[in-house]
Amino acid sequence: MLTSLINRKVASSVARVASSITEHGAHHLRSFHIERRIKELEIDLPTAPLPKANYNIVCMSGDTLYVSGHLPIKGDGTLITGAVGPDDAGLTVEAGNEAARHCGLNIVSTLKEQLGDLDRVEQVVKIFGIVNSQANFKHQHLVMDGCSDLIMEIFGKPIGYHARSAIGVNTLPLNATVEVEAIIKIKPE
Amino acid sequence: MLTSLINRKVASSVARVASSITEHGAHHLRSFHIERRIKELEIDLPTAPLPKANYNIVCMSGDTLYVSGHLPIKGDGTLITGAVGPDDAGLTVEAGNEAARHCGLNIVSTLKEQLGDLDRVEQVVKIFGIVNSQANFKHQHLVMDGCSDLIMEIFGKPIGYHARSAIGVNTLPLNATVEVEAIIKIKPE
Amino acid sequence: MLTSLINRKVASSVARVASSITEHGAHHLRSFHIERRIKELEIDLPTAPLPKANYNIVCMSGDTLYVSGHLPIKGDGTLITGAVGPDDAGLTVEAGNEAARHCGLNIVSTLKEQLGDLDRVEQVVKIFGIVNSQANFKHQHLVMDGCSDLIMEIFGKPIGYHARSAIGVNTLPLNATVEVEAIIKIKPE
Numbered sequence: 385m386l387t388s389l390i391n392r393k394v395a396s397s398v399a400r401v402a403s404s405i406t407e408h409g410a411h412h413l414r415s416f417h418i419e420r421r422i423k424e425l426e427i428d429l430p431t432a433p434l435p436k437a438n439y440n441i442v443c444m445s446g447d448t449l450y451v452s453g454h455l456p457i458k459g460d461g462t463l464i465t466g467a468v469g470p471d472d473a474g475l476t477v478e479a480g481n482e483a484a485r486h487c488g489l490n491i492v493s494t495l496k497e498q499l500g501d502l503d504r505v506e507q508v509v510k511i512f513g514i515v516n517s518q519a520n521f522k523h524q525h526l527v528m529d530g531c532s533d534l535i536m537e538i539f540g541k542p543i544g545y546h547a548r549s550a551i552g553v554n555t556l557p558l559n560a561t562v563e564v565e566a567i568i569k570i571k572p573e
Numbered sequence: 574m575l576t577s578l579i580n581r582k583v584a585s586s587v588a589r590v591a592s593s594i595t596e597h598g599a600h601h602l603r604s605f606h607i608e609r610r611i612k613e614l615e616i617d618l619p620t621a622p623l624p625k626a627n628y629n630i631v632c633m634s635g636d637t638l639y640v641s642g643h644l645p646i647k648g649d650g651t652l653i654t655g656a657v658g659p660d661d662a663g664l665t666v667e668a669g670n671e672a673a674r675h676c677g678l679n680i681v682s683t684l685k686e687q688l689g690d691l692d693r694v695e696q697v698v699k700i701f702g703i704v705n706s707q708a709n710f711k712h713q714h715l716v717m718d719g720c721s722d723l724i725m726e727i728f729g730k731p732i733g734y735h736a737r738s739a740i741g742v743n744t745l746p747l748n749a750t751v752e753v754e755a756i757i758k759i760k761p762e
Numbered sequence: 763m764l765t766s767l768i769n770r771k772v773a774s775s776v777a778r779v780a781s782s783i784t785e786h787g788a789h790h791l792r793s794f795h796i797e798r799r800i801k802e803l804e805i806d807l808p809t810a811p812l813p814k815a816n817y818n819i820v821c822m823s824g825d826t827l828y829v830s831g832h833l834p835i836k837g838d839g840t841l842i843t844g845a846v847g848p849d850d851a852g853l854t855v856e857a858g859n860e861a862a863r864h865c866g867l868n869i870v871s872t873l874k875e876q877l878g879d880l881d882r883v884e885q886v887v888k889i890f891g892i893v894n895s896q897a898n899f900k901h902q903h904l905v906m907d908g909c910s911d912l913i914m915e916i917f918g919k920p921i922g923y924h925a926r927s928a929i930g931v932n933t934l935p936l937n938a939t940v941e942v943e944a945i946i947k948i949k950p951e
Contacts, residue, residue, distance in 0.1 A: 436926075438910040443925035445826065445887040445947045448634065452888075453927030509632050510639040512754075514929045517744050525746040532627040547632035548625075549642030549754045551703045552744035555895050555930035557903040565890075565927045569634045637823065698823040699830075701943075706933050714935040721816040736821035737814075738831030738943045740892045741933035758823045 418502035422492075422538055430459045430489055432497035442498050444570070448509070451494060451566040455558065456486035465559040468527060469518025477526050480561055484513060484530035487564035491531075492538060495568065507569040508535050508546040514563045517552030524550040531564050607691035611681075611727055619648045619678055621686035631687050633759070637698070640683060640755040644747065645675035654748040657716060658707025666715050669750055673702060673719035676753035680720075681727060684757065696758040697724050697735040703752045706741035713739040720753050796880035800870075800916055808837045808867055810875035820876050822948070826887070829872060829944040833936065834864035843937040846905055847896025855904050858939055862891060862908035865942035869909075870916060873946065885947040886913050886924040892941045895930035902928040909942050 422429065433454065435441045443450045456464040466473070468480035475483075491511075496502050513528040515521075528550035535544045546566075556563050611618065622643065624630045632639045645653040655662070657669035664672075680700075685691050702717040704710075717739035724733045735755075745752050800807065811832065813819045821828045834842040844851070846858035853861075869889075874880050891906040893899075906928035913922045924944075934941050 438907060438914045439889075439926040440923050441925070443885065443887050443923070445885055445945070450888040450925040450945065452925040453929070507632065507634055509634040510641075511628075512927075514927075519743045521744060522746060522748045524744070529627060536627045545629050545632070547630070547639040547641040547754075548628040549701075549703075549752065550746055551642070551742055551752060552746070553929055554743040554897045554932040555899060555902075557900065557928055557930070559900045563927065563929060565925075567634070567639070696821065696823055698821050699828040700817075708932045710933060711935065711937045713933075718816060725816045734818050734821070736819070736828040736830040736943075737817040738890075738892075738941065739935055740831070740931055740941060741935075743932040756823070756828070 416503070418505070418538060419496070422502075425537055427489070427534075427538070428459055429493040429496065430457060430486075431461075432493040433457065433490060441494055447506075447570050447572065449495075449498070449568040449570050451491055451568060453514075453563045453565045454487050454490040454494065455560040456483040456562055457490055458486055463558060464561045466561055467516045467518050467521075468561065469521035471518050471520070474518050474521065475561060477523055480515060480527035481530035483561035484515075484527050484564065485534045487513070487562050488531035488534035491564060491566050492534075499570065504571050504573070505539065505543060505568055506571045507542070508539055508544050508566065509569050510547045510567040511535070512565050513548070513550045514556060515550065515552050516556045516559070516561050517554070519554070521552065524552045527562060528564075531562075605692070607694070607727060608685070611691075614726055616678070616727070617648055618682040618685065619646060619675075621682040622646065622679060630683055636695075636759050636761065638684075638687070638757040638759050640680055640757060642703075642752045642754045643676050643679040643683065644749040645672040645751055646679055647675055652747060653750045655750055656705045656707050656710070657750065658710035660707050660709070663707050663710065664750060666712055669704060669716035670719035672750035673704075673716050673753065674723050676702070676751050677720035677723035680753060680755050681723075688759065693760050693762070694728065694732060694757055695760045696731070697728055697733050697755065698758050699736040699756040700724070701754050702737070702739045703745065704739065704741050705745045705748070705750050706743070708743070710741065713741045716751060717753075720751075794881070796883070796916060797874070800880075803915055805867070805916070806837055807871040807874065808835060808864075809839075810871040811835065811868060819872055825884075825948050825950065827873075827876070827946040827948050829869055829946060831892075831941045831943045832865050832868040832872065833938040834861040834940050835868055836864055841936055842939045844939055845894045845896050845899075846939065847899035849896050849898070852896050852899065853939060855901055858893060858905035859908035861939035862893075862905050862942065863912050865891070865940050866909040866912035869942060869944050870912075877948065882949050882951070883917065883921060883946055884949045885920070886917055886922050886944065887947050888925045888945040889913070890943050891926070891928045892934065893928065893930050894934045894937070894939050895932070897932070899930065902930045905940060906942075909940075
């Protein structure tokens with residue numbers, strides 16, 4: 385249901401893009417393609433996290449942007465915390481998946497802040513997701529789907545179709561539920 | 574014993590390669606060098622894992638292939654599971670080492686599937702190994718040698734001589750014993 | 763206090779560099795800039811760790827140097843061990859921070875050994891820090907500041923201003939307190 389809704393929205397977006405090429409020219413248009421899709425999907429990006437004192441939120445090397453580990457900070461500024469797991473006090477897979485999606489939203493917000501224009505993303509190359517997990521929780525991949533799905537909703541194939549690793553750990557900074565870092569290939573300006 | 578066996582096999586492989594250059598020409602030959610070595614070492618590659626729904630098993634960026642986290646799936650399709658460790662129910666270092674070798678076999682199989690020809694590997698740049706570990710197990714490096722040794726048997730120096738990190742974690746997706754991701758530099762086609 | 767001391771030292775270093783450009787020429791000078799700063803900061807580099815049997819301490823791919831996971835080995839050859847955490851037998855945040863600094867020192871020593879000249883570092887692109895942690899320890903970022911601060915003291919902005927991820931794990935090879943790997947962009951020779 386959701387997928388078909390998304391497909392419909394994307395299709396309508398593509399149609400509008402096509403029709404407006406004549407009006408505004410391809411270059412001007414390209415500059416708002418991804419951000420328009422984000423709007424049509426009704427995705428709200430949180431405020432981009434700030435660079436830290438002695439390390440940066442991203443670092444560029446040639447055409448590759450390395451994105452520091454991002455935590456699941458919600459739009460209201462609160463952090464999603466706690467380990468995922470089947471035992472008492474463990475978050476559900478669904479809650480973990482939602483946290484991973486928020487990591488992705490923060491990464492996209494950082495990309496927008498750093499690049500100015502999300503259409504400068506040539507390829508989401510790789511994401512690495514670390515899931516705060518109780519030792520008997522074994523579905524870190526289902527948690528990380530929350531981030532991968534978001535990336536694909538926003539960037540689609542082939543731009544968003546990334547390599548990925550997902551692991552579990554016993555703890556994370558500030559008790560965050562998930563941390564995600566990324567490697568992004570950028571188009572030349 | 575094993576090493577001298579391998580050396581002998583490699584030496585004989587090199588000799589045959591050298592003698593056949595005149596017959597078929599260097600280019601045609603190069604295309605089967607690594608795969609011939611795999612055959613001579615009597616290494617069976619498992620079926621390459623499939624790309625997933627919303628992420629890919631690899632992603633190319635320029636001349637660099639990022640390989641997603643690979644699990645120790647055996648030739649018969651079963652996954653090696655469980656934490657390595659000294660306590661009851663913990664796998665031995667040897668069993669962990671064997672699991673890491675299987676991660677490597679799966680990665681090589683993916684490379685063959687993606688590149689068509691393993692001779693297109695210019696350099697195995699980096700592997701990162703995550704070992705499902707009981708908290709008092711401290712020899713993740715000996716586990717990961719199972720993967721490093723395989724890479725070196727197949728690709729040799731300098732192509733196979735990679736950077737590496739090895740860490741322990743309290744849990745992994747599907748309770749896999751080891752997960753390995755890789756960065757590979759590819760020759761231009 | 764420490765910061766102002768460092769700033770003073772760096773300022774005096776920069777002044778001397780500026781004054782000697784006329785004497786020796788920019789090229790000769792550049793070759794000792796970073797190492798002079800290390801001396802002025804009274805930082806002692808440990809012996810660089812050796813390459814291992816079947817993997818290397820670094821691997822170059824194009825202009826990018828991938829640095830294998832480095833452990834906190836002190837100048838006297840001993841390894842800093844144990845998990846950081848609030849419980850009995852847990853190391854303090856300060857001890858963890860010091861361990862992360864030692865990981866950084868070992869990485870810088872490896873860079874000097876591999877590159878000959880630390881001025882060949884164009885950019886410290888990314889560091890990834892894994893902190894041996896009790897499950898209820900949640901300040902891996904404060905531990906990893908020990909490494910980030912060292913990198914910034916030595917290389918400054920923009921060269922040392924890196925992307926970073928920090929995570930906790932239940933165990934590490936040889937019970938090391940911290941492990942850090944790095945990605946470094948190198949200037950052409």
